[in-house]
Amino acid sequence: MTSSNQPAILASHLVRRFGTFAAVDDVSFRVEKGEIFGFLGPNGSGKTTVIKMLTGLLPLTSGDATVQGIDVRSDPEGVRENIGYMSQNFSLYADLTVSENLTFYGRIYGLPPERLRKRMDEIVQLNGLGPYLNRLSAQLSGGWKQRLALGCAMLHEPSLIFLDEPTAGIDPVARRQLWDLLFELSAHGITFFVTTHYMDEAERCSHVAYIYFGKVIADGTPDALRELPAVKPKGTYRVEISAPHVTQALRAARTIPGIRSATIFGQSVHALIDDSLDLDLLRSQLLKKDVTVAEIRPLAPSLEDVFVELTYQHRAAEEASRG
Amino acid sequence: MVNPFRGFSAVFYKETLHVRRDFATLFFSLIIPILQMFLLGFGIDTNIRQINTVVYNADGRRESRELLDRLRNSDTFRLLRYVNNDKDLNDAIISGKCRVGIKIPVDYSDKLLHQMSAQVLVLIDGSDSSVAGQAINVTTAIGLDESLRRVLVNDATFAVDMRPKILFNPDSRSPNFFLPGLTAVLLLNVTTFLTAFSIVREKERGTLEQLFVTPVRPMGLLLGKLLPYLVIGFFELSMIVTAMRFIFSVPIHGNVFLLAFLSLPYIFVSLSLGILISSKATTQAQAMQLAFLTILPSIFFSGYIFPRETMPKFFFVLSYFVPATYFINITRGIILRGAGWTHLWTDALALFLMGTLLLVIAARRFHNKVIMA
Numbered sequence: 001m002t003s004s005n006q007p008a009i010l011a012s013h014l015v016r017r018f019g020t021f022a023a024v025d026d027v028s029f030r031v032e033k034g035e036i037f038g039f040l041g042p043n044g045s046g047k048t049t050v051i052k053m054l055t056g057l058l059p060l061t062s063g064d065a066t067v068q069g070i071d072v073r074s075d076p077e078g079v080r081e082n083i084g085y086m087s088q089n090f091s092l093y094a095d096l097t098v099s100e101n102l103t104f105y106g107r108i109y110g111l112p113p114e115r116l117r118k119r120m121d122e123i124v125q126l127n128g129l130g131p132y133l134n135r136l137s138a139q140l141s142g143g144w145k146q147r148l149a150l151g152c153a154m155l156h157e158p159s160l161i162f163l164d165e166p167t168a169g170i171d172p173v174a175r176r177q178l179w180d181l182l183f184e185l186s187a188h189g190i191t192f193f194v195t196t197h198y199m200d201e202a203e204r205c206s207h208v209a210y211i212y213f214g215k216v217i218a219d220g221t222p223d224a225l226r227e228l229p230a231v232k233p234k235g236t237y238r239v240e241i242s243a244p245h246v247t248q249a250l251r252a253a254r255t256i257p258g259i260r261s262a263t264i265f266g267q268s269v270h271a272l273i274d275d276s277l278d279l280d281l282l283r284s285q286l287l288k289k290d291v292t293v294a295e296i297r298p299l300a301p302s303l304e305d306v307f308v309e310l311t312y313q314h315r316a317a318e319e320a321s322r323g
Numbered sequence: 324m325v326n327p328f329r330g331f332s333a334v335f336y337k338e339t340l341h342v343r344r345d346f347a348t349l350f351f352s353l354i355i356p357i358l359q360m361f362l363l364g365f366g367i368d369t370n371i372r373q374i375n376t377v378v379y380n381a382d383g384r385r386e387s388r389e390l391l392d393r394l395r396n397s398d399t400f401r402l403l404r405y406v407n408n409d410k411d412l413n414d415a416i417i418s419g420k421c422r423v424g425i426k427i428p429v430d431y432s433d434k435l436l437h438q439m440s441a442q443v444l445v446l447i448d449g450s451d452s453s454v455a456g457q458a459i460n461v462t463t464a465i466g467l468d469e470s471l472r473r474v475l476v477n478d479a480t481f482a483v484d485m486r487p488k489i490l491f492n493p494d495s496r497s498p499n500f501f502l503p504g505l506t507a508v509l510l511l512n513v514t515t516f517l518t519a520f521s522i523v524r525e526k527e528r529g530t531l532e533q534l535f536v537t538p539v540r541p542m543g544l545l546l547g548k549l550l551p552y553l554v555i556g557f558f559e560l561s562m563i564v565t566a567m568r569f570i571f572s573v574p575i576h577g578n579v580f581l582l583a584f585l586s587l588p589y590i591f592v593s594l595s596l597g598i599l600i601s602s603k604a605t606t607q608a609q610a611m612q613l614a615f616l617t618i619l620p621s622i623f624f625s626g627y628i629f630p631r632e633t634m635p636k637f638f639f640v641l642s643y644f645v646p647a648t649y650f651i652n653i654t655r656g657i658i659l660r661g662a663g664w665t666h667l668w669t670d671a672l673a674l675f676l677m678g679t680l681l682l683v684i685a686a687r688r689f690h691n692k693v694i695m696a
C-alpha cells in the first residue's frame with residue numbers, strides 16, 4: 001500500500017462547499033514523509049475543515065486526497081487506522097487515570113494486550129508520564145495533559161499525526177518541550193500535520209502553508225517563503241523602525257512616499273521600502289514629521305511579514321477581480 | 324472486512340469505568356426512583372376517604388341522627404364540625420376547612436313520618452373534581468338506599484340486584500395500581516437520561532470529536548455506550564419489582580421472566596430516545612430539558628396516573644405515540660391481571676417498531692448532525 005517515495009499527504013484541488021459557501025476552495029498541497037507541516041490561517045479560514053476532509057469525516061465536494069497512500073474517498077476507515085489525531089482540547093477522559101486513558105485508546109485501535117503493554121512502556125518512557133500513571137487525568141497540568149493526549153494519539157504507531165492547535169493555552173515551557181518532542185519523533189520518521197496560531201512555531205516547521213478564507217495563499221519552506229517575489233519585490237527592502245511612540249511612527253510612515261507598507265510589531269514598525277529611499281533619507285523624512293526615532297535597521301522578513309503581505313495582496317487581487 | 328461494531332469493547336470498558344468512578348450519579352439515579360416508589364407506594368392513596376365535612380343539623384331528632392350515622396359509616400365522610408346556621412356552614416367550605424357541607428332541614432323527621440319527600444342539602448366544593456365526584460356518588464347512594472329501605476316492605480328484595488365483583492386488585496389498593504406503572508417511568512428515567520447525558524458529556528468535553536477520528540464505528544460507539552446503561556436499567560427493574568413484591572406486597576399474578584423479556588423492547592425505545600436527544604442537544608442542560616420533554620408525556624398521557632379513556636380525543640390518540648402507554652399495559656397486565664404472551668405481544672410489537680424507527684432516525688441524525696458537522 002504505502003511505498004517509500006509516496007508523500008504522506010497529497011491533496012489536490014480539494015473543495016468543500018456548505019450550500020453556496022466554499023469553506024475550502026481548490027486547496028492543493030503535498031506533505032512529504034518526515035516533515036513537520038505547519039498549517040496556518042486565521043480562525044474560520046478552513047483549517048479544521050481541511051483536517052476533517054483529510055481524516056474522512058467530511059465528504060469532499062470535489063478534488064482528491066490520499067493520506068499515507070490511502071484514498072480518503074474510498075477508504076476513510078483505512079485512513080483513520082493509519083493516523084493519529086490530537087485535538088486542541090486534548091480530548092482526554094478527566095475521570096479516567098493516565099493508564100486507563102492509554103488503555104482505552106490502545107483498545108480502540110485494536111492493539112493486542114502484549115503489544116499494548118509494550119507500547120505503553122515505550123510511550124511512558126518517551127514522554128515521562130511514569131510517575132502519573134495512576135493519577136486521574138483531570139489532576140494533570142496542561143503540559144502533562146498534552147503529553148498524555150499525544151501519547152494516546154500515537155499508541156498505535158501511526159507514521160502521520162495530526163495536531164490541531166496542540167499548544168493552545170499551555171505554558172511556554174510545556175510548549176517548548178512539546179516541540180522538542182516533535183523534533184525527536186520527526187527524526188524517527190514520523191510526519192506531523194500541525195495547525196497553530198503561533199508564528200514562532202510556524203518558523204520551526206520544515207514546511208508551512210497558509211490558508212486564507214478557503215484558499216492556500218502560501219506554501220513552501222519558511223526560507224523559500226521569505227524569498228518570494230511577492231513578499232520581497234525587486235527594488236525593495238525591509239526595515240525595523242524603533243520609536244518611543246510606535247503608533248505615531250506608523251501613522252507618519254504610511255504618509256511617506258516610498259514606503260510600500262508598514263505594520264506595528266511590538267515596540268517597532270516593520271516597513272517595506274523602495275530601494276530609492278535609503279536609511280538616512282527615511283530617518284530625515286520621519287524627523288520632518290516630528291517622529292523621534294530610536295533606531296532604524298534592515299530586517300529579514302519574518303513569516304508573519306510574509307503572511308501579512310500575502311494577505312494584503314490576496315485581498316487586493318480579490319477586490320480587483322470583483323471589479 | 325470492516326467490522327461495523329469496531330471499538331465496541333473499548334468503549335464498553337471505558338463507559339463502565341465512568342459509571343464506577345461517578346458513583347454519586349449512579350447512586351442517585353438508582354436511589355431517586357426508589358424514593359419515588361416509596362412516596363407513591365405509601366404516600367398516595369387514590370381512594371377518597373374521610374372527606375372533611377361540616378354539618379348543620381337543624382332538625383336534630385332521631386331520623387336525622389340516623390342519616391348522619393350512615394354518612395359517617397360510609398368511610399367517605401369525616402364529620403368534622405357541627406354548626407348552627409347557614410353562614411357558618413358556608414364559611415367552613417369557603418375557608419377550605421371542609422369540602423362538603425350537609426344541611427338537614429328543620430322538618431326532615433316530620434316529612435319522613437308523613438311519608439313526604441324530605442330534602443337534604445349537600446354542598447360540595449368542586450375545586451377537586453375527584454373528591455366532588457366521590458361525594459356526589461356516595462351521598463346519592465345513601466339517599467337512594469335510605470329511600471328504598473323506607474319504601475320496601477320487610478322481606479322484599481331488589482328487583483334488580485347488581486353484584487359488582489372487582490377481578491384484579493379487589494381491595495383497590497393504590498400501590499397495586501401505581502407501582503407497576505411506575506416501573507415504566509423509572510426505567511425511562513435511567514435509560515434515556517443516562518445515555519443522553521453520557522453522549523452529550525463527550526460532546527461538551529470534545530472527546531467525541533476525537534473518537535470520530537479513530538477507527539471506531541458509530542454502531543460500536545453507540546452500543547458500547549448503551550450496554551452499561553441497559554445493564555443498569557435491568558438492575559433497576561429487578562430492584563423495583565422486588566421492592567414492589569416484598570415491601571408493598573403487590574402480588575405478581577403473571578410470569579416475572581416474561582416481564583423481564585418484554586421490558587427489552589421498551590428499554591430499546593428509551594435508549595433510542597436517549598441517542599436522539601444526544602444528537603440534538605449540545606450541552607447537558609439542553610439534554611436535561613429534552614429528556615423532561617419525553618418524561619412528561621410518559622407520566623401524563625400513558626395512563627400511568629390518569630386513565631387514558633377519559634382523555635379528550637386528541638390526547639387519547641396522542642397516547643398511542645407514547646411508549647410508556649404500551650409498557651404500562653404490559654406491566655399492569657403481567658403483574659395485576661396475570662396476562663401472558665398472547666395478550667401482550669401486540670404491545671411488545673408496537674414498542675419494537677417504535678424503537679426501530681427511533682433508532683433509524685437517531686442514527687441518521689447522529690451521522691449527519693454530529694459526525695459530519
